[in-house]
Amino acid sequence: MKPVFMTYTKKDLINLAVCMILSVLIIPTFIKTEYWYTSILIPWLCLALATIGQQIVMGYTGQLALGAAGFMAAGAFAMFNLILRVPDLGFVGSLIVSGLIAAAFGILFGLPSLKVRGIYLMVATLASQFFIIWMIDKFGWFKNYDSSGIITAQDIVILGKPFTTPLAMYFVCLAVTTILTLLAMNMARGSTGRNWMAVRDMDIAAESMGVSLLRTKVQAFAISAFYCGVAGALFAFCYLKSLEPVAFDIKLSFKILFMCILGGLGTINGAFIGAAFILLFPVLLNAIGNNVFHGAIDATIISSIEQVIFGLLMIIFMIYEPLGMAKLWENLKQIIKFKLSSSNIKKFKSLKKT
Amino acid sequence: MVEELLFFMEVLVGGLLAGTMYSLVALGFVLIFKASATFNFSQGAMVFFSVLAFCGFMQDFNIPFVPAFILAALLMVVVGLCTERLVLRPLMNASEDTVLMATIGLGYVLEGLAQAAWGVEVRRLDLGIGDFPVPWIADNLKLFISALDITAGLVAAIMIIGLFLLFKYTKIGLGLRAVADDPGAASSIGIPLKHIMLLVWSAAGVVALVAGCMWGARAGVQFALVDLALKALPVLIIGGFSSIPGAIIGGLIIGAVEKVLEVYIGPFFGGAIEGWAPYVLAIFFLLYRPEGLFGEKIIRRV
Numbered sequence: 001m002k003p004v005f006m007t008y009t010k011k012d013l014i015n016l017a018v019c020m021i022l023s024v025l026i027i028p029t030f031i032k033t034e035y036w037y038t039s040i041l042i043p044w045l046c047l048a049l050a051t052i053g054q055q056i057v058m059g060y061t062g063q064l065a066l067g068a069a070g071f072m073a074a075g076a077f078a079m080f081n082l083i084l085r086v087p088d089l090g091f092v093g094s095l096i097v098s099g100l101i102a103a104a105f106g107i108l109f110g111l112p113s114l115k116v117r118g119i120y121l122m123v124a125t126l127a128s129q130f131f132i133i134w135m136i137d138k139f140g141w142f143k144n145y146d147s148s149g150i151i152t153a154q155d156i157v158i159l160g161k162p163f164t165t166p167l168a169m170y171f172v173c174l175a176v177t178t179i180l181t182l183l184a185m186n187m188a189r190g191s192t193g194r195n196w197m198a199v200r201d202m203d204i205a206a207e208s209m210g211v212s213l214l215r216t217k218v219q220a221f222a223i224s225a226f227y228c229g230v231a232g233a234l235f236a237f238c239y240l241k242s243l244e245p246v247a248f249d250i251k252l253s254f255k256i257l258f259m260c261i262l263g264g265l266g267t268i269n270g271a272f273i274g275a276a277f278i279l280l281f282p283v284l285l286n287a288i289g290n291n292v293f294h295g296a297i298d299a300t301i302i303s304s305i306e307q308v309i310f311g312l313l314m315i316i317f318m319i320y321e322p323l324g325m326a327k328l329w330e331n332l333k334q335i336i337k338f339k340l341s342s343s344n345i346k347k348f349k350s351l352k353k354t
Numbered sequence: 355m356v357e358e359l360l361f362f363m364e365v366l367v368g369g370l371l372a373g374t375m376y377s378l379v380a381l382g383f384v385l386i387f388k389a390s391a392t393f394n395f396s397q398g399a400m401v402f403f404s405v406l407a408f409c410g411f412m413q414d415f416n417i418p419f420v421p422a423f424i425l426a427a428l429l430m431v432v433v434g435l436c437t438e439r440l441v442l443r444p445l446m447n448a449s450e451d452t453v454l455m456a457t458i459g460l461g462y463v464l465e466g467l468a469q470a471a472w473g474v475e476v477r478r479l480d481l482g483i484g485d486f487p488v489p490w491i492a493d494n495l496k497l498f499i500s501a502l503d504i505t506a507g508l509v510a511a512i513m514i515i516g517l518f519l520l521f522k523y524t525k526i527g528l529g530l531r532a533v534a535d536d537p538g539a540a541s542s543i544g545i546p547l548k549h550i551m552l553l554v555w556s557a558a559g560v561v562a563l564v565a566g567c568m569w570g571a572r573a574g575v576q577f578a579l580v581d582l583a584l585k586a587l588p589v590l591i592i593g594g595f596s597s598i599p600g601a602i603i604g605g606l607i608i609g610a611v612e613k614v615l616e617v618y619i620g621p622f623f624g625g626a627i628e629g630w631a632p633y634v635l636a637i638f639f640l641l642y643r644p645e646g647l648f649g650e651k652i653i654r655r656v
Binding site for chain 2: 062064112115116118119120122123124126127130131133134137138250254257261300301304305306307308309310311312313314315318319322
């Protein structure tokens with residue numbers, strides 16, 4: 001078997017090293033306020049992970065799905081029940097199994113993708129969203145017959161050590177997200193990803209070249225739901241610290257869809273960019289509302305404005321750059337590189353003259 | 355036995371009439387899909403936007419009912435104009451999925467604008483038609499059917515007949531169908547694409563306003579209307595995306611099945627299966643008849 005790191009280029013390893021140094025060393029030493037961990041970094045990592053799930057099915061396989069929050073709910077409540085009923089599994093084991101349970105739902109609701117596409121598929125996946133939430137809501141067993149509606153999530157305990165401080169939870173999220181992101185990049189670059197993209201670009205052509213549609217699509221849905229499930233479990237246990245079906249409603253699905261599209265379809269780094277943007281923009285807007293207008297603008301109006309801006313951005317990106325912010329970032333890098341190289345040429349020429 | 359049968363009839367008729375409310379929303383989708391092969395995801399937001407504006411005109415500016423309705427309808431024409439100009443024209447040659455995502459964005463814009471302009475609280479809309487059983491029917495047929503449901507049914511019937519005649523027998527309708535079939539060929543024989551698009555989006559806006567009035571009178575004018583409008587999607591799948599009769603039949607099927615299932619099977623599962631039953635029904639339709647009852651068969655080539 002080929003070792004995993006062999007498929008990465010030197011550039012990737014440098015990128016990874018930079019990201020790791022930044023997230024493991026620099027952020028914990030410089031950011032001390034809890035707010036940053038509990039309200040920004042942890043939800044960012046969780047939602048970015050869910051967005052990677054959405055990317056796999058939508059950006060890579062080209063299937064218009066709109067049920068990410070449903071799978072997140074499945075993962076979150078599976079996690080709750082596994083820790084409650086099968087304590088021997090441990091945190092990591094439960095996380096993997098809850099991802100697998102979400103994947104089972106993904107397979108079930110991904111089956112219609114074999115027959116339909118586009119908006120038709122979107123409706124079929126909406127069924128998963130509404131069905132999963134309804135199921136959790138209606139059958140008391142999933143909520144351990146808790147009548148209050150909101151259940152407190154259990155503490156995270158890994159190998160006997162509790163992870164309860166914001167910083168510790170941040171590291172848990174970081175570790176899971178890093179591993180799954182590396183895996184996703186690996187899959188996207190290997191034959192699995194090639195098959196996904198072949199199906200996305202023209203499914204009939206892909207089929208006639210020997211790509212099994214059944215296998216590829218179901219695989220994409222299962223892996224996507226696995227990512228969403230794990231993300232949902234982390235979202236509930238590290239960010240919300242409680243479990244309620246309402247937190248995973250259709251609005252969250254739309255949010256993840258926006259993160260995926262604005263970030264850039266078919267890119268992994270787009271998932272992180274998109275999640276950061278959708279998460280940070282309202283914070284920024286609120287800060288402007290509080291500091292510039294000193295609360296003169298009502299909070300509901302600010303959230304309406306935020307909605308308008310998201311919508312406008314969506315339209316603008318669809319018209320001018322359907323590949324999203326990841327592509328803008330690439331373009332920016334190209335421009336900087338070009339500027340640098342042209343200044344180098346000038347330097348070289350001036351050297352030659354003297 | 356008779357009582358049970360009567361109860362079943364009541365549930366069924368109630369469901370069918372409630373279904374016409376879904377049909378009204380679905381009709382707006384069909385209009386746009388027929389003329390431009392664009393799936394307008396923002397139809398639900400248009401329903402919310404138009405009826406909130408209507409309420410705003412009436413309640414905040416004290417404009418009487420009819421002028422407020424006309425103003426709201428004109429506002430929807432303006433929305434249609436802006437959409438055609440700013441969203442659809444730049445995306446003329448983009449893929450279907452791209453346009454669909456742009457309309458999701460448009461929906462967000464409309465929802466946000468409506469709430470920024472008119473506030474987020476639930477507004478009551480009084481059409482002068484009560485949402486209570488009609489005494490005459492209750493006395494003579496022993497059926498309890500809401501007056502609002504009957505009105506919605508009538509309004510839907512009138513609109514559908516009107517639109518059907520428009521598409522079938524007028525020159526505009528012929529133009530609409532030509533554009534739907536092949537926009538390039540239609541514009542090369544001199545059909546003004548711009549006007550057709552504007553017309554269709556305005557018509558969809560007015561249909562949205564009517565649908566919004568019906569829903570608003572029942573459930574209050576609030577953000578939840580957008581989610582309700584999502585239920586028009588299964589209606590479209592069952593009826594077919596490009597068929598006006600399909601929208602009405604699909605709506606009736608969804609309305610009836612949803613209510614009957616809720617009353618007879620719902621209690622075994624703890625109720626509230628209305629939320630997902632239409633979608634599951636739509637999945638079954640998709641598996642056996644993906645183009646819907648009245649839709650045109652989709653043929654894809656490499």
